[in-house]
Amino acid sequence: MTFHRLLRLDQVHEGLKTRFRIGRHELLLVSVGTQLFLLDARCPHAGSDLGRGTLTGYQLRCPGHGQVFDLREAGRPGQPARYIVEYDGAWVGVSLD
């Protein structure tokens, strides 16, 4: 596993919704309140870009067919895959193969 920096902690703000590509991984980092969620950016229904979705609180609406995902449910069956957010000093990142 290799740690990949995504962005600095001082760049995190409420409502952040930013997409990253690391190798074959398409990631979406979302900030709600004091929580950060790191998801697969591709919708589990048909692969639309969740980075273009609409965020309302914890609810992320897919731009493809309108399915609404609760960020707190990510990683469960039928939900976007969830990655563990990691910290390294002033950086937010993720460890990937």
Ligand code: FES
């Ligand atoms: S691609 Fe997301 S709801 Fe269909």
